Amino acid sequence: MKRSIRFIALATVAISCLLQPYASHAQIVQGITLEKLGLLSSPGSGARPYAMGGAYGAVSDDAFGLLYNPAGLANVMRKEISVGLNMRFDEITNTYLSMSSTQSSSNTSFGHLAAVYPYPTHRGSLVFAFGVFQTGSSHLESVKNAYLEDISAAVENGFIQSGTIYQYHVGVGFDLSPRAAVGASFVLWDESVDFNEGINQSGTDSSVFFSDNVSMDLDGVSFNFGLLLRASDHLRAGFSVTTPAWLEYDGDGVTTAEYTYADDPGVRWVTDPEVGFIHEEYTLPMKFSGGLALQFPAVLLAADVSYIDHSQTKYNGISITSELDPGKEHVLNETWNFHVGAEVTLPQAPIRFRGGFSYVPLELSTVEEIAYIDNGVVSVVADFEAERERKFFTFGIGGLIDRVLMLDLGVAIGGYEKVTSDAGHSTVFTEERSITEVIASAAYRF
């Protein structure tokens, strides 16, 4: 099947690779797993930063400084309590040759809870902050349908995963000089992930149903460091560095399979549940960010750029490399992310309107095409080209009530499209994903 396009049927259970920690030859699947878990890209948190396209590195004058630039905490002059809610709507359309299937899902979760305390000073500032932020989502529901000619079988692959990545931040920001502030935060990662994958193969002479149920817990640590330069009353520059994130997944999973043979309807074979235990270690690479903010009484303009070399991602201490193509060393690419945003303040009312754009290209170069059963579960993996890179258009509104309560709403709409082609450049498989996120935040300063 599709020999000409470098398809290799991995002789491992692709979706249950987490159950086989010693399957070092299945490293490529780890890249796919990371993407499925939502670990590779961190959209951030907070209605105001979101609405400004994530261009917040040089702004960061609230609790979200913990996430975007801890040095920005030095700009907080009032005690603050902030809380938020995230809603996410996904739609994934998978097309395999002529068979297309679309799956929609939505998820509402706690967005963030943070507190900021500026210590009273006679000059400069010293600000402490704590917060728990949703920084990513593992919610994923997809269906892939295919007809496999070589085994004369129709296959449906259903994948449902739930989980929300939270980061607990403890940070401090303070002024080094009138023009410079620095900050740092200590980050604990936490997540509970559950996924279920069902593969249903119906052939002319047999049918097989395979299921894989996995539960995992994520723990991890990382550090953020930031620098904020106030060039003038109107111009700020922000820089931040995120150290490698050391993450561990622990959990277990159960796989079962049920076989029925048409030639002999009375024969039905059910495998005993196979239980596996999971202990995986990932090291996510460092992130470097820089941004500028130009601020006037009625307008705030901001732009950020960040660089991550995802090829430095490690799985159990080893870089994730491709077994498909020895000439292609890495499965994950380096990315340059761009964010721009603006905020307009109405002159006679405590209301602001925001808009932004973010360009966050895909980190992964490989896609798992479909998994089917033929005397065992097989995953078909291939490279893809990004027909449409991941981009988000954002907008939002914020209002200040009685000078103490800020209510913000941010919306991000975007997505991407992956295309896998054969040697003749004919499209074999496409994955199109639409993402809409709505974030509401409330911050009280006293």
Add this chain to the structure above:
Amino acid sequence: MHRAQQSVAAAILLVVLAGSLAGCYTLLKHPDAAEAPEYDDFSRCAECHESYSSVMPFRSAYVGPWWDYYELPWWYQRAIVAADSLGGEVNYRSIMEGEPARATGSGVGVSPLGGAGVPEMHMERGAGAAVQEEDKAVKKRAGEGPPGDKRSIEERSSTKRGSEDKAAEAKRRQSADETKDTSSSDETKNTNEKKEKP
């Protein structure tokens, strides 16, 4: 577990390091150490500093209610409330006329002058101008040097914060209480008198 211990240790180190570095520029104690307890009473900041921006330059260009929200330190608001109670000698007022002032502290309510908003000069000339103007005002009161200048602070400490000044200040406070409800021209006079105070 070993990694967790390392992380906790690193976090503690980070906080300690941050705290120690904070003294480089950020001052947790008033630089006039000789009378630190007095100076550390934030309710009296406004006696010398008309705006916190005089010691917090290069903040931002926020105006109006946003200035309150972003720029006005919560501890300095106590100074404004205290100054208001002395007869409204500090030129803080809202940039948005007629708008209720921010609740102060634990909800004290609207201050007599329209609340803790943007300083008049800040409103008219922007933050940068306010800083320069405030520095000039403080410099004039102190005799010389910017607010953070050690020499001027020491001189202020030795020559202008003596017992005579304290007595004069007490007398002035008494006078302020007596003239609290008098006409606006009296208030202006009172303000001018105070600005001449060392």
